[in-house]
Amino acid sequence: MRPGRMVAVLILLLMVLLAFAYAISALLNPGAGAPGTDEVREYQGQKLSSIDDFRENSIKGPQHIDITRYNLTINGLVDHTKTYSYADVLSHPNYRKVVTLNCVEGWSVTILWEGVRVNDLLNESGVKPGARTIIFYAADGYSTSFSLDYIRDNNIMLAYRMNNITMPPERGYPFQLVAENKWGYKWIKWVTRIELTDQDYRGYWEQRGYSNSGDLNASFLG
């Protein structure tokens, strides 16, 4: 028996064992909060996906926001820069809507979203004439932008609940944008700041070649 050869084989076997140990451990401890029994799976006759049906593909992994220190700021071309706590945002009228998120990876989820309208927040800040682009920034450094008209005309929502339960950290707690009719990369999570500008802006994936409009009826490749 050659000891060197046996050691090499054992090292390879150990590597395989470690890989399986990692996979089993990751499977048993996914890190995601279990949705529990309160999650609704049907709304007004429409079947809903589970909040576990998302694939985690954020740029820096799930963000765990300390809600006691959390602020949502609205600035840029506004009459008054506004800073809201989580409770401040939730004190606005809330809306519910079933919307499907389509990821560029090929999967999709249909969820009952509940949140506040961005319009309501913008109306409080007052939008200056000339503002035409709205940029959303996230806690992980992610950003994306839209035309202001899109946000205004479609009553786009900042969601804080999904399928009747509070949005978990890995889904974007405290707020995820429900960017209807846009590819999933426009559905920014962990929103911390909203800026209005008169310039064009390309967000994280848009700078890397994705379409800036992110329209679902067109290719996501720029």
Added chain:
Amino acid sequence: MDEKAFYKVVRKAIAWLLLAVTILFLLSGFGIVYPDLVGPFTLGLLYKGISIRLHDVLWAPFIALLTAHLLLRSVIKL
């Protein structure tokens, strides 16, 4: 068991495991994108949620098994 037989068993085990993990990796990938197809095909075992979780962790055993599968032959020949 002599050394030669041991290596043969190890190689076979690695090869079959790699095949199983590869199939599971592919199926779970399709299970994410086509849950309505793969779910019933796997008798409900690979529904979308479990497909996502499996697919996100299977890369590690897949790479380890593929590496072992490719290197074992050379190592044993040494």
